[in-house]
Amino acid sequence: MPLLLTVALTHLAGRRRQTLVSVLGVALGVGFFIAMSALMQGFQQFFISSVIDVSPHITLSDEHREPTRQPALVAYPLGAVSVEGVKPRDERRGVKRGLAIAAEIARLPGVQVAPSLQGQLFLRYGSAERNATMIGIDPAAEARLTRLERDMVAGSLHALETRSDGIALGVALAKRLGASLGDRLTAVAPSGVMRSVTVSAIYRTGITAFDDGTVYMPLKQAQILQDRHNVVNRIRVRLSEPTEAPAVAARLEARYGYKAESWQEANQGIFNVFVIQNAIMYSTVGAITIVAAFGIFNIISTVVFEKTRDIGILKSLGFAEADITRIFLMEGLAVGVIGALAGWLVGYALVAGLSSLRFSFGGGGGAMSSDRLRLAWSLYHYLAGGAFSVVSAMVAAWLPARRAARLNPVDIIRGVS
Amino acid sequence: MTVPVPTPVLEARGLSRVLPGPVPVTLVNGVDVAVAPGEFVAITGPSGSGKSSLLYLLGLLDRPTSGTVLLEGRDTAPLDGDELARLRLEKLGFVFQFHFLLPEFTVLDNVLVPMRKRAALPRAAMTEHALDLLDRLGLADQARKRPDQLSGGQRQRAAIARALANAPRVLLADEPTGNLDTRNAQTVFDIFRSLAADTGTAVVTVTHDEHLAAQTDRRLHLVDGRCV
Ligand SMILES: Nc1ncnc2c1ncn2[C@@H]1O[C@H](COP(=O)(O)OP(=O)(O)O)[C@@H](O)[C@H]1O
Ligand SMILES: [Mg+2]
Numbered sequence: 001m002p003l004l005l006t007v008a009l010t011h012l013a014g015r016r017r018q019t020l021v022s023v024l025g026v027a028l029g030v031g032f033f034i035a036m037s038a039l040m041q042g043f044q045q046f047f048i049s050s051v052i053d054v055s056p057h058i059t060l061s062d063e064h065r066e067p068t069r070q071p072a073l074v075a076y077p078l079g080a081v082s083v084e085g086v087k088p089r090d091e092r093r094g095v096k097r098g099l100a101i102a103a104e105i106a107r108l109p110g111v112q113v114a115p116s117l118q119g120q121l122f123l124r125y126g127s128a129e130r131n132a133t134m135i136g137i138d139p140a141a142e143a144r145l146t147r148l149e150r151d152m153v154a155g156s157l158h159a160l161e162t163r164s165d166g167i168a169l170g171v172a173l174a175k176r177l178g179a180s181l182g183d184r185l186t187a188v189a190p191s192g193v194m195r196s197v198t199v200s201a202i203y204r205t206g207i208t209a210f211d212d213g214t215v216y217m218p219l220k221q222a223q224i225l226q227d228r229h230n231v232v233n234r235i236r237v238r239l240s241e242p243t244e245a246p247a248v249a250a251r252l253e254a255r256y257g258y259k260a261e262s263w264q265e266a267n268q269g270i271f272n273v274f275v276i277q278n279a280i281m282y283s284t285v286g287a288i289t290i291v292a293a294f295g296i297f298n299i300i301s302t303v304v305f306e307k308t309r310d311i312g313i314l315k316s317l318g319f320a321e322a323d324i325t326r327i328f329l330m331e332g333l334a335v336g337v338i339g340a341l342a343g344w345l346v347g348y349a350l351v352a353g354l355s356s357l358r359f360s361f362g363g364g365g366g367a368m369s370s371d372r373l374r375l376a377w378s379l380y381h382y383l384a385g386g387a388f389s390v391v392s393a394m395v396a397a398w399l400p401a402r403r404a405a406r407l408n409p410v411d412i413i414r415g416v417s
Numbered sequence: 418m419t420v421p422v423p424t425p426v427l428e429a430r431g432l433s434r435v436l437p438g439p440v441p442v443t444l445v446n447g448v449d450v451a452v453a454p455g456e457f458v459a460i461t462g463p464s465g466s467g468k469s470s471l472l473y474l475l476g477l478l479d480r481p482t483s484g485t486v487l488l489e490g491r492d493t494a495p496l497d498g499d500e501l502a503r504l505r506l507e508k509l510g511f512v513f514q515f516h517f518l519l520p521e522f523t524v525l526d527n528v529l530v531p532m533r534k535r536a537a538l539p540r541a542a543m544t545e546h547a548l549d550l551l552d553r554l555g556l557a558d559q560a561r562k563r564p565d566q567l568s569g570g571q572r573q574r575a576a577i578a579r580a581l582a583n584a585p586r587v588l589l590a591d592e593p594t595g596n597l598d599t600r601n602a603q604t605v606f607d608i609f610r611s612l613a614a615d616t617g618t619a620v621v622t623v624t625h626d627e628h629l630a631a632q633t634d635r636r637l638h639l640v641d642g643r644c645v
Binding site for chain 2: 003013014080125309310312313314315316317318319321322323348409410413414416
C-alpha cells in the first residue's frame with residue numbers, strides 16, 4: 001500500500017467510532033438520494049407515460065395564438081397605421097374544412113387522427129341536473145386514438161356507434177345523476193336544441209375532472225345538438241413517436257393557421273411542478289449531505305489536531321506540503337468512498353423495500369391509478385450519488401488538509417521539546 | 418606539503434533569524450560556521466541562547482532572515498519549500514529530545530517511512546537496510562514492537578535509526594540525550610562518534626552536557642544567538 005495511504009488509514013483506524021459515524025452519514029445521504037431519485041423519477045415517468053397514453057399528443061383547435069390581423073395593418077405593414085375600436089365579428093366558430101384537414105393529417109406516416117366537436121351540455125335525469133363538456137366523436141377513430149375503450153366499465157364505444165342517440169358518461173357523473181346503462185336523459189345545448197339521449201356506455205379514467213364532467217356522443221349527434229352541421233372544432237392527433245409532438249405541432253400550426261398544442265405544452269404546468277418537486281428533493285438530500293460533510297470535516301479536523309506532532313515530524317523528514325495535503329484528502333476520500341458504497345446498499349435496499357409496498361385505494365382503476373409506488377431503477381442515480389458524496393467528502397477534507405499542510409514544523413517541534 | 422581543505426558539507430554564512438513583531442526577537446545573530454564531512458560538532462550555550470533556532474536553520478526547517486545555508490556547497494536560499502523538503506529527505510537527518518516516532522507504526526515501519534517516501538530502493542531492499550540499521554543500533558529484536566513498548570533509550574536509538582534511514586550527509590540532533598540517563602546518553606554519543614568516523618556523516622548536536630560535549634571534534638558556543 002502506498003505510504004501516504006497507509007498513514008491516512010492509520011489515522012482513521014485510530015478513530016474508529018467517529019469514522020463509522022461519518023461513513024454512516026455519507027451512506028444515509030447517498031441511500032436517500034438513490035431512493036428519492038427512484039421515487040421521483042419513477043412517479044414522473046409514470047405520470048408522463050399516463051399522459052401520453054390517455055391524452056392526444058397534439059390537439060389542433062379552432063383557436064389562434066394571435067388575434068386576427070386587421071386588414072389595414074396587413075395592407076400597410078410599414079405604415080403608421082393604428083386601428084382602434086375593432087368589434088370582433090360574430091364568426092361561425094370551428095375549424096374550417098376541419099374534416100378535410102383531419103383526412104389530410106391522417107395521411108402523414110405514423111399518425112392517428114380523430115376529429116371532434118367540443119361544446120357544453122346540460123343534462124337532466126329526473127330531478128338531477130348537471131353541466132358537462134360534450135365531446136362529439138367518431139367512436140371508431142376514438143378507440144384507436146385514446147384509452148377510452150379500455151376505460152369502459154359498462155357498455156362500449158361500439159354501443160355508442162350503433163345507436164344514434166347514445167351517450168357515454170363518466171362514472172362519477174352517472175352516479176351524481178343517478179343514471180345507469182340504458183337510462184334516457186334529456187340533453188340541452190346552449191344553442192337551445194333539446195334531445196333525448198340514452199346512456200350506452202359508462203367509463204372510468206381515474207381522473208375525476210373527466211369522470212365527473214365529460215360526456216361522449218357520436219359526432220353527428222353533437223353537431224345536431226349544437227346546431228353546427230359538419231363542423232368540428234378539435235382535431236386530436238396521436239403520434240407513434242410522442243417526443244416529436246412539439247415539432248409536428250409547430251408544422252401543423254404553420255400549415256393550417258390554427259393553434260396546435262402538443263401534450264408537452266398542454267402539461268407545462270405539471271412539468272413546472274416536477275421541477276419544483278425535484279428542487280425540494282435535491283435540497284433535502286443536499287441537507288443530509290451537508291451534515292455528512294460536516295461529519296467528515298469534523299473527524300479530519302480532529303485528526304489534524306491530534307496528529308500535529310506526526311505532521312511536524314513528517315515534514316522534518318522531508319514530506320512536502322502536497323504530501324501532507326494528500327494524506328488528509330485521502331482520509332476524506334476513504335470516508336466518502338466507503339460511505340458511497342454503503343450508501344449504494346442502503347439505496348438499493350430502500351428502493352427494493354419501497355417497490356414491494358402495495359396500497360389499496362378504494363375505487364381504483366383507470367389510467368392514473370396504481371396500487372404501488374412507481375420506482376425508476378437507474379444506474380445514473382448510483383453514479384450521481386456516489387460522485388456527489390465523494391466530491392463533497394473531498395471538499396470537506398480540503399480545509400483541514402490545507403491547514404495541516406501549512407503547519408510549521410518548527411513551531412510543533414519547539415512545542416514538544 | 419599542504420593539507421587539502423575538504424569542501425564543507427554544511428556551511429552557514431552570516432546566518433541571522435529575527436522573529437518579526439512589535440518587539441523583534443533575535444534568535445540567531447550572524448553565525449558563520451562550516452562543518453566538514455565526518456566532523457562531529459557540538460553546539461553548546463546557556464538555555465535560550467538560540468541553539469535550537471540555529472539547528473532548525475542549518476536543517477532547512479526554518480528560513481533565515483539574512484545570511485544563507487550551503488549544503489554540499491549549494492546555496493539553499495533560492496530554493497522553494499518542496500526543494501528544501503527534498504533536501505531534508507535525501508541529505509539530512511534529525512533527532513530531537515523527544516523521539517517523535519509514529520505511535521501506530523512498528524519500529525521497523527518508522528524506519529521505513531523516510532525510505533518509502535524517497536522510494537529509491539525496492540521494498541525488500543528497504544526492509545533489509547532498515548533491519549541492518551536497527552541491528553547496528555542494538556534494536557534487532559525490537560523491530561516489530563511499537564514505540565510504546567520500548568524503553569526511553571531504545572526509542573531514541575530507533576529515532577536515530579530513522580534519521581539515518583536515507584544515509585544523510587549531515588545528522589542534526591537537538592539535545593538528543595536530554596531525556597536519557599547517563600548510560601543511554603553515552604551510548605547515543607558513541608553511536609554519533611562512530612557514525613562520523615566510519616561513514617563520513619557529519620554530526621551536529623546540541624547538548625547541555627559538558628562531559629559529552631568534550632567528546633566531540635569541535636564545540637560551537639552560543640550566547641545570545643552569537644558564536645563566541
Ligand atoms: N516563537 C517564539 N516567540 C518568542 N520567543 C521565542 C520564540 N521561539 C524562541 N524564542 C526565544 O528565542 C530564544 C532562543 O530560543 P532557542 O533557540 O530555543 O534557545 P535554546 O535552544 O538555546 O534554548 C529563547 O529565548 C526563546 O525563548
Ligand atoms: Mg533548545
